[in-house]
Ligand SMILES: Nc1ccccc1C(=O)C[C@H](N)C(=O)O
C-alpha cells in the first residue's frame with residue numbers, strides 16, 4: 530500500500546530515443562488460435578521509458594544486467610529538487626546534507642512533457658559523479674532520458690558515474706513527488722545479456 534508509481538506506462542506511443550526501436554505489443558497467439566489463452570509479444574529497445582542502464586550499454590567490457598545486484602534498486606532513496614539547470618554539477622549539492630544517502634533521485638523538471646522526446650536536457654557533470662562517489666551514493670535516478678546531453682557521443686557522465694560505482698536509473702516520472710526520503714523499488718528484469726532493462730519504479734514515502 531501507498532507505493533507511488535513513478536514509471537512511464539509502456540504503450541505504442543511511449544517516446545523512444547531518436548532512431549531506436551519503439552515499444553510495441555501484440556497478441557502473438559490469440560485465444561481463438563491457442564484454444565485457451567492470449568499470449569502477448571513485446572518488441573522494444575531496453576532504453577525505452579523508465580529503465581536502468583547496465584555498464585555494457587556504454588562499455589564493451591562492462592557488466593550485463595544479470596550481473597548487477599538487484600539490491601542496488603531496492604531500499605531507501607532521497608529525492609532532491611534541482612529545477613531549471615542546464616548542467617548539474619557537484620556544487621549543486623552544496624546545500625544538501627546527503628550523509629548516509631545511498632540512492633539519490635534528482636527531480637530536475639527537465640523533461641516536462643513525457644509525450645515528446647526532449648531536444649535538450651540538463652546534463653550531469655563528471656564533478657557531480659565524483660562527488661556522488663565520495664558520498665558513497667551507488668544509485669542515481671532522474672526524470673530524464675539520459676545522464677548525458679542528448680547529442681553526446683562521449684557519454685562522459687555515464688562513464689564518470691561508472692568509475693565512481695554509481696548505477697543509473699533513467700526516465701522516472703516525478704511530477705507528483707516532493708523532495709524527501711522514500712523507499713525505492715525499481716528492479717530490472719533478469720535479462721542475461723542485457724545492456725539495460727525496463728523497470729516498474731515505485732516510491733513509498735518513509
Ligand atoms: N538508445 C540510444 C540510442 C543511441 C544513442 C543513445 C541511446 C541511449 O539509450 C542513451 C541513453 N542515455 C540511455 O541510456 O537510455
Ligand SMILES: [Zn+2]
Nearest residue numbers: 576581582725
Ligand atoms: Zn538507458
Ligand SMILES: [Zn+2]
Nearest residue numbers: 582675676699
Ligand atoms: Zn543512459
